[in-house]
Amino acid sequence: MSLSAPSSAAPLLAARGLVKFYGKTQVLHDVSIDVAPGEAHVVIGPNGAGKTTLFKAVSGEFPVDGGEIRFDDGNVTKLAGWQRVRRGVGRSFQVARIFGEMTTAENLIVAVEARERRTRGGFGLTFRISPRHGTLAEVRRLLDGLGLGPRADDPAKLLSHGDKKRLELAMSLALRPKLIMLDEPTAGMSPGDRTAAAELIDETRRAHGLAFLLTEHDMGVVFGLAQRLTVLHHGRVIASGEPAAVRDDPTVKEVYLGHG
Numbered sequence: 001m002s003l004s005a006p007s008s009a010a011p012l013l014a015a016r017g018l019v020k021f022y023g024k025t026q027v028l029h030d031v032s033i034d035v036a037p038g039e040a041h042v043v044i045g046p047n048g049a050g051k052t053t054l055f056k057a058v059s060g061e062f063p064v065d066g067g068e069i070r071f072d073d074g075n076v077t078k079l080a081g082w083q084r085v086r087r088g089v090g091r092s093f094q095v096a097r098i099f100g101e102m103t104t105a106e107n108l109i110v111a112v113e114a115r116e117r118r119t120r121g122g123f124g125l126t127f128r129i130s131p132r133h134g135t136l137a138e139v140r141r142l143l144d145g146l147g148l149g150p151r152a153d154d155p156a157k158l159l160s161h162g163d164k165k166r167l168e169l170a171m172s173l174a175l176r177p178k179l180i181m182l183d184e185p186t187a188g189m190s191p192g193d194r195t196a197a198a199e200l201i202d203e204t205r206r207a208h209g210l211a212f213l214l215t216e217h218d219m220g221v222v223f224g225l226a227q228r229l230t231v232l233h234h235g236r237v238i239a240s241g242e243p244a245a246v247r248d249d250p251t252v253k254e255v256y257l258g259h260g
């Protein structure tokens, strides 16, 4: 079933009727999802429901087999992932993208400088040891804003799991996207770190007016963050709308939330 969406703003992201096959197995069946500017839209569903596949489709990791993806009023369905990044689709850096031997601050310097090179239309992967004027001030703001100030000079490989997640989010923010996609941002965290991470995401969204598309298994985090909730089950959207309405939906209770 489809419940009414709370937002009347024109969507930043509008995916319509997405279809994806892995070989002969259909994993996404006519999946549609919107994210409004500044909104946190959380996708939930049992293991194997297709959440990660939906994320990969939206971020351009592979082409879809049907449907259309519009972002910021342009059709991005045929664009490669890096082209979507240029338009403002940000996917959180995975831990593997962090350079472990470099400090927390140096990782952020690389991210800020990469954005500047991109904006200026430059190429090349060289990292200049002397950062541009302005980069260090921006890195300091990101570090302080995400509570990483005390870790600035620590090698990234020595950060706790929670701090690595913060660094990933900071690196995503450094690229100044319009939408940030986070696939299970609190996975593997302690309950305390989970609460802190959810607060951080919510604060970041409010402070920067950023839109978020997230998947998450922790229902405390889900209901603390979501302005809108979509439930996937066997690759189909079974409910989408305001969190309270989705939570009370009988089908959702039966196939998913009822278990907890």
Ligand SMILES: Nc1ncnc2c1ncn2[C@@H]1O[C@H](COP(=O)(O)OP(=O)(O)OP(=O)(O)O)[C@@H](O)[C@H]1O
Binding pocket: 022, 027, 045, 046, 047, 048, 049, 050, 051, 052, 053, 054
């Ligand atoms: N590369 C692949 N090749 C074939 N099948 C795949 C591939 N990746 C995922 N699948 C299958 O597609 C379905 C959807 O997987 P997906 O990872 O998108 O689900 P999910 O909702 O993110 O699950 P989880 O909550 O466990 O991360 C599952 O049945 C999975 O086994």
